[in-house]
Amino acid sequence: MLEVLRDVLVTPTEMTAIDNAAAASGIDSFALMRSAGTAVSAAALRLFPEALRFVVLCGPGNNGGDGYVAASALADGGAAVAVFALGNPEALKGDAARAKSACPLTVQPLEAYEPKLGDVVIDALFGAGLTRDLPAEAQRTIARASEGHVPVIAVDLPSGVDGRTGEIRGASFAAVHTVTFMARKPGHLLMPGRVRCGTLEVFDIGIPARLVSERAGDLRLNTPAAWGSHASALDPATHKYRRGHLGVFSGGPRSTGAARLSATAGLAAGAGLVTLASPTEALAANASHLTAVMLREIHGTEDLAAWLKDKRVNAFVLGPGFGVGKKARDFALMLCDRALVLDADGMTSFEKDRTELFERAASSGGRLVMTPHEGEFARLFPEIAAEAALSKIEKAQAAARLSHAVVVYKGPDTVVAAPSGHAVVNDNAPPSLATAGSGDVLAGIMGAHLAQGMPAFEAAAAAVWRHGEAGRRAGRGMTAETLVECIPPLP
Numbered sequence: 001m002l003e004v005l006r007d008v009l010v011t012p013t014e015m016t017a018i019d020n021a022a023a024a025s026g027i028d029s030f031a032l033m034r035s036a037g038t039a040v041s042a043a044a045l046r047l048f049p050e051a052l053r054f055v056v057l058c059g060p061g062n063n064g065g066d067g068y069v070a071a072s073a074l075a076d077g078g079a080a081v082a083v084f085a086l087g088n089p090e091a092l093k094g095d096a097a098r099a100k101s102a103c104p105l106t107v108q109p110l111e112a113y114e115p116k117l118g119d120v121v122i123d124a125l126f127g128a129g130l131t132r133d134l135p136a137e138a139q140r141t142i143a144r145a146s147e148g149h150v151p152v153i154a155v156d157l158p159s160g161v162d163g164r165t166g167e168i169r170g171a172s173f174a175a176v177h178t179v180t181f182m183a184r185k186p187g188h189l190l191m192p193g194r195v196r197c198g199t200l201e202v203f204d205i206g207i208p209a210r211l212v213s214e215r216a217g218d219l220r221l222n223t224p225a226a227w228g229s230h231a232s233a234l235d236p237a238t239h240k241y242r243r244g245h246l247g248v249f250s251g252g253p254r255s256t257g258a259a260r261l262s263a264t265a266g267l268a269a270g271a272g273l274v275t276l277a278s279p280t281e282a283l284a285a286n287a288s289h290l291t292a293v294m295l296r297e298i299h300g301t302e303d304l305a306a307w308l309k310d311k312r313v314n315a316f317v318l319g320p321g322f323g324v325g326k327k328a329r330d331f332a333l334m335l336c337d338r339a340l341v342l343d344a345d346g347m348t349s350f351e352k353d354r355t356e357l358f359e360r361a362a363s364s365g366g367r368l369v370m371t372p373h374e375g376e377f378a379r380l381f382p383e384i385a386a387e388a389a390l391s392k393i394e395k396a397q398a399a400a401r402l403s404h405a406v407v408v409y410k411g412p413d414t415v416v417a418a419p420s421g422h423a424v425v426n427d428n429a430p431p432s433l434a435t436a437g438s439g440d441v442l443a444g445i446m447g448a449h450l451a452q453g454m455p456a457f458e459a460a461a462a463a464v465w466r467h468g469e470a471g472r473r474a475g476r477g478m479t480a481e482t483l484v485e486c487i488p489p490l491p
């Protein structure tokens with residue numbers, strides 16, 4: 001893979017534009033297909049040197065063309081190869097027709113494929129061009145291969161995975177390895193597509209990086225490259241007052257733990273000072289559990305107004321364990337012109353009337369980050385959640401535009417989107433991160449970044465990444481407490 005394209009995500013539509021631009025610039029498109037198909041055959045031999053037979057399943061488009069190239073290369077190398085085609089191979093066009101006519105092997109109809117022990121399937125049925133549910137014939141073949149436990153190498157994408165959304169169109173192969181070309185597509189990262197890809201190899205077939213970058217949108221993989229230049233403000237040697245002061249709001253006496261988790265995570269993630277703002281009746285519960293985190297009585301809006309006169313308290317987390325209702329709404333609206341992570345109950349409190357929150361976010365000049373998981377997203381943005389055709393990325397982008405906030409749409413494939421449309425998809429979170437209190441820790445890390453002066457988008461993306469790394473370090477038996485201890489330094 002080209003280093004400059006390491007974090008770039010390209011939608012299938014953008015990939016088509018890149019293809020066209022490559023052809024227009026005089027690059028031989030058949031040479032690209034040859035390069036793609038040869039890379040697939042190399043991966044097959046590398047991963048399955050003991051295969052008794054390579055079974056190449058070819059579709060009606062250029063993905064199928066790559067399959068014919070791979071089949072020819074494997075046969076040239078002396079491997080046993082069988083080719084099965086979906087539809088009439090004589091109807092292929094362009095480069096795919098050329099690849100087929102250069103392939104010396106007999107082509108059988110897809111339905112004739114019976115899995116045998118020792119088979120390795122090369123899935124070249126559909127790639128980036130899949131636009132609707134797989135034909136029944138393809139679905140039946142997938143079922144047979146899966147019943148026969150045949151390992152599958154996918155060309156570009158496992159057939160059935162939608163490259164734009166990661167959704168499964170009717171059925172899909174579950175590949176052990178996928179070879180894609182030039183750059184990752186959203187479907188390689190979004191669930192459930194991601195788990196159908198197996199290991200992912202991004203192969204450089206020779207399209208100049210410039211042609212790709214110029215036509216790729218504002219979508220990236222979430223790595224330090226997306227926010228690292230803003231992380232210098234987080235030098236741990238900086239005096240504590242310069243590292244910001246984070247305020248975290250506690251719920252009542254029976255629900256104080258979530259806010260304390262956010263507060264300790266904020267401290268561990270580098271906020272200079274953290275104060276837990278507690279209602280009167282929860283002061284004793286909070287005081288008995290806190291050491292480095294400070295405690296302040298903030299019972300109602302008057303207390304909050306008085307506290308907000310201190311401009312050094314420059315970022316807030318509101319929501320974890322706070323309780324849903326008017327108090328959460330009043331507090332959030334007062335905090336909107338500062339830097340605010342609105343999480344959990346904080347967001348749900350605006351479910352029935354979000355207009356004022358979004359207007360404040362648009363006009364106040366503050367930095368608002370909202371962190372919905374799927375259920376919270378559907379409550380706060382029901383009309384966007386109901387748009388079945390949108391991908392998770394497109395939903396997060398639409399929500400960010402509507403709310404004028406940075407939206408962190410959480411899940412195993414968390415998407416962070418800014419109102420500008422800029423978005424990253426995260427891929428470093430282990431499944432064990434889905435544990436009680438994990439979201440509270442994430443909100444605290446975000447709060448710490450905001451307190452230290454990072455812009456909202458970068459603060460959120462960096463927090464999601466550090467949270468994922470913390471999850472990896474904490475390992476399988478983690479609790480939210482051990483997760484806090486495992487928050488890594490910023491790279």
Ligand SMILES: NC(=O)C1=CN([C@@H]2O[C@H](COP(=O)(O)OP(=O)(O)OC[C@H]3O[C@@H](n4cnc5c(N)ncnc54)[C@H](OP(=O)(O)O)[C@@H]3O)[C@@H](O)[C@H]2O)[C@@H](O)CC1
Binds near residue numbers: 018033063132155
């Ligand atoms: N990017 C690059 O630079 C390079 C890309 N390369 C390769 O090209 C691949 C993209 O090729 P592609 O655009 O021809 O799409 P592909 O996935 O083969 O399928 C499209 C065909 O299927 C059809 N069709 C769609 N859905 C259907 C359905 N459910 N059921 C039935 N039919 C359906 C659709 O026809 P339609 O009916 O929609 O008109 C069309 O005929 C890419 O994945 C990569 O492998 C390499 O060669 C190297 C250079």
Ligand SMILES: [K+]
Binds near residue numbers: 063123154156
């Ligand atoms: K495929």
